[in-house]
Amino acid sequence: MASQDLENNSEIVNRVAQSKLITFNLEDYYPKGNRILIDIKDWLYEGFILREKDFRAQLEAHDWSQYQDAYVALNCSTEAIVPGWSYMLIASKLQPYAKKVVVGTLEQLETSLYQTVLEKLDVSEYQDKMVIIKGCSNKPVPPNAYMWILLKIQAVAKSVMYGEACSSVPLFKAK
Numbered sequence: 001m002a003s004q005d006l007e008n009n010s011e012i013v014n015r016v017a018q019s020k021l022i023t024f025n026l027e028d029y030y031p032k033g034n035r036i037l038i039d040i041k042d043w044l045y046e047g048f049i050l051r052e053k054d055f056r057a058q059l060e061a062h063d064w065s066q067y068q069d070a071y072v073a074l075n076c077s078t079e080a081i082v083p084g085w086s087y088m089l090i091a092s093k094l095q096p097y098a099k100k101v102v103v104g105t106l107e108q109l110e111t112s113l114y115q116t117v118l119e120k121l122d123v124s125e126y127q128d129k130m131v132i133i134k135g136c137s138n139k140p141v142p143p144n145a146y147m148w149i150l151l152k153i154q155a156v157a158k159s160v161m162y163g164e165a166c167s168s169v170p171l172f173k174a175k
Contacts, residue, residue, distance in 0.1 A: 021130050022126065024149065027139050029114070029117050033071050035073070036067060036070045038072060041078045044076075062093070068098075069099055070097070072098045072109075074103050075104060106140075111145070114141070126153050150172070157172070159174065
């Protein structure tokens with residue numbers, strides 16, 4: 001008798017697929033391109049002292065074309081006191097080649113990239129919709145990107161959740 005009931009009701013319904021939830025995946029907005037960290041300690045005397053004449057000579061001898069279309073983070077891994085103009089000078093050498101240059105870590109670079117992308121993003125398609133911001137990612141999506149997209153979508157959406165459709169965390173519901 002139980003097997004007859006199963007045969008009569010054998011259709012499996014995917015309620016997640018039928019829901020009106022719209023998934024927003026930050027990975028879809030990941031800017032393509034190489035990420036490169038330049039550690040300027042290699043251009044400092046003993047890794048700690050910036051000697052302007054030597055520093056400038058090393059920058060002149062460096063092959064900047066290797067950064068073509070790359071995203072570059074400038075950093076100093078030692079506790080050297082590095083004058084601000086040194087990063088500006090490096091950025092001026094990178095300007096014809098790199099897509100973007102920041103002073104900081106690779107994570108700070110990713111944060112800057114996402115901020116630029118999300119500031120320009122039109123979220124009008126989420127007006128009065130139920131949106132779930134996908135939580136898992138295979139790309140380095142910085143934590144701030146999740147916060148920024150929540151705030152942007154929340155301004156127009158009916159509700160916003162985080163995670164996966166089968167196990168989401170409610171974050172916002174319009175009144």
